[in-house]
Amino acid sequence: MKIGVIGSGSWATAMIKMLSDNKQPKQVYWWVRKEEDVAHIRTYKHNPSYLSSVEVDFADEFVTSNLREVVAQSDIIILNTPAAYLKAVLSPLSAADFEGKVVVSAIKGIVPDENMVVGDYLPYAYQVPLEEIVVVGGPCHAEEVSSERLSYLTIASRRVDHAKTVASLLETRYIKMIISSDIIGIEYAAVLKNIFALAGGICHGLGFGDNFQAVLVSNAIREIDYFVKALDPSDREINHSAYLGDLLVTAYSQYSRNRTFGAMIGKGYSVKSAQVEMNMVAEGYYASACIQSIIKKNKLHMPICDTVYQILYQGAQPMQEIKKLADSLT
Secondary structure, eight states, X not given: OEEEEEOOSHHHHHHHHHHHHOOSSOEEEEEOSOHHHHHHHHHHSBOSSSSTTSBOOSOGGGEESOHHHHHHHOSEEEEOSOGGGHHHHHTTOOXXXXXXXXXXXXXXXXXXXTTEEHHHHHHXXXXXXXXXXXXXXXXXXXXXXXXXXXXXXXXXXXSHHHHHXXXXXXXXXXXXXXXXXXXXXXXXXXXXXXXXXXXXXXXXXXXXXXXXXXXXXXXXXXXXXXXXXXXXXXXXXXXXXXIIIHXXXXXXXXXXXXXXXXXXXXXXXXXXXXHHHHOSOOHHHHHHHHHHHHHHHHTOOXXXXXXXXXXXXXXXXXXXXXXXXXXXXX
């Protein structure tokens, strides 16, 4: 089995660690964007930019900045870049490059312009059959994977055999697996929870306490349920780990970049200054505009999402908008 990981951020590095610690026979190829990072990883066995304490334990020649080489060599391709950059990253490739391959999305975001989750974008842009797509859901932070704290991943595919294969390659003594067929629900829930974590961060930055946050999150899971039912009315249990669990860890964890980004906005940072200071991608920022387009198209009532969009993109005052939101929560 040959697996290619596309991406070099925290989550991609954590996934490399999972693949390395999993002892099932396989060959792993890793695409890293910056040539200087490739050289560092080959020399020192650590990613210099993200999760630098994680040891990368495989042959030097399988770390490369040559995307086409990684894709050509791989049976399973794991996409692990920010959604906002996915189109640019994949631009050298054509539909022919994906033929006969299983494509795994470990991306929790929406592709801009098309406003599509990755599971919809791959068939649209590269004619990847939906049956050959696998989605990785949470709840799982890269930082806790790097320290080998017990974590869970949800692996979703319309083909159970594909989901089980990917699960068997990522499972370790500290990573447990849950199998699902709900590609659409898990992807959209993963996108939405980033927006709600941003909302929670904004409230924290404004000085709201745990009591209000609890009400905010309980309303957020209802918005997720409402949204995914409107787009895909499949049978799912919204209180399961991939939905509620992923929302909780992103809304409350110290490792949540979306919550951190929101807290900076609540404290008075501009969007641009918060982005510069974080030096990491908060997927919820880009997702907010994309989801807003879907909300308007489908005439949905999503007050928390609307509030975040007004603050981030319309220049609305955070305290004023959160006070208005508070009056609508139940």
